[in-house]
Amino acid sequence: MSLAEVFKQTRSEGRAALIGYLPAGFPTVDGSKDLLSAVIDGGADLVEVGVPYSDPVMDGPTIQAAAVEALKNGFRLKHLFEVVEAVTARGGKAVVMTYWNPVFKYGVDRFSRDLASAGGLGIITPDLTPDEGADWMQASDAHGLDRIFLVAPSSSEERIVRTVEASSGFVYATAVMGVTGARESVGAGARDLVARTRAHTELPIGVGLGVRSGAQAAEVASFADAVIVGSALVTQAGSGIDAVRTLSAELADGVRKTVAPA
Structure with missing residues (x-):
């Protein structure tokens, strides 16, 4: 199933998608x-x-x-593909979030090939802009991977246009300025950023950075096509697998309580 099919399904159900983030290798690879x-x-x-x-x-x-x-416990980049393969075998769908240096050192085409072979659907590149991504553009086309670039509240209209034109799968809208982390609110600029981005693309728009509860997930689902949750799940991982499953279920319930934007 491609990312386009994932969003076709969630849209057919009249809701936003839930995207959950966790690092490969944390706390160990298994x-x-x-x-x-x-x-x-x-x-x-x-x-x-x-x-x-x-x-x-x-x-x-x-x-x-x-x-x-994860690094202290022996994570190496080769383990990433093993983890993605396990997600695929479980019946899940996976994209990878990575800074560009590990991909560059591994080899852009080689990384793309190995990710596609493991069942991965695309890469989110927080520190790579379309202007600098010629090798990634070529490799993603060659291996059938989606390119998920980021827009931020500080993005100009010109930057948003260039970003969405280079993107596929979905566009990642960062809800707040600054680093990741669960917050009491999801960021006052999130709704405006989604509206600004939606004016230039028909791609789904996912909002990340800050969501930590079902109520916040429902709030974001009212104006975005996907709700992205990371830090809150990482925090729950400290309490064990059941805690992660419970929070995921709460978030999944949240996105299902709100009618997604048309």
């Missing part, structure tokens, strides 16, 4: 497979598998700490 399975079992439509990185400039302290633990 442990991350179990946690991602819990996110899927809880009702997530798509999982976002993070690549632990030693210089995660966009990530807040929760995800940074998880990345450090």
Whole structure:
């Protein structure tokens, strides 16, 4: 199933999609497979598998700490494809969230080939812009992967246009300025950013950075095509697999309580 088919299904049900993020290798490679399975079992439509990185400039302290633990426990990039393969075998759908340096060092075409072979559907690239992504454009086309670029409240209209024209699958709208992390509110600029982006594309728009509860998921689902949750799930992982499954189920219920935008 492609990302287009994932969103076709959720739209046919009149709701937003739920996308759950967890890092590969956290707390261990096998442990991350179990946690991602819990996110899927809880009702997530798509999982976002993070690549632990030693210089995660966009990530807040929760995800940074998880990345450090994964690296300390022996995570290597080769394990990413093993984790994605496990998600696929579970019946889940996965995209990868990664800073660009690990992909560049691994080899852009090789990374794309191995991800596609594992069943991955695309890559979210927080620090790669379309202007600098010629190799990724070529590799993603060659291996049938979606390109998920980011827009932010600070993005100009020109930047939004260039970003959505280069994107496929969906567009990732960061709800707040700054690093990741669960928040009391999802960011006052989120609705406006989605509206600004929707004026330039028919691609689904997912909102991330800040959601931590079913109520917040329902709020975001009222104006976005996908609700992306990361730090809250990483926090729950400290309480075990059941806690992750429970939060995923609460979030899944939240997106189903709200009629998604037409």
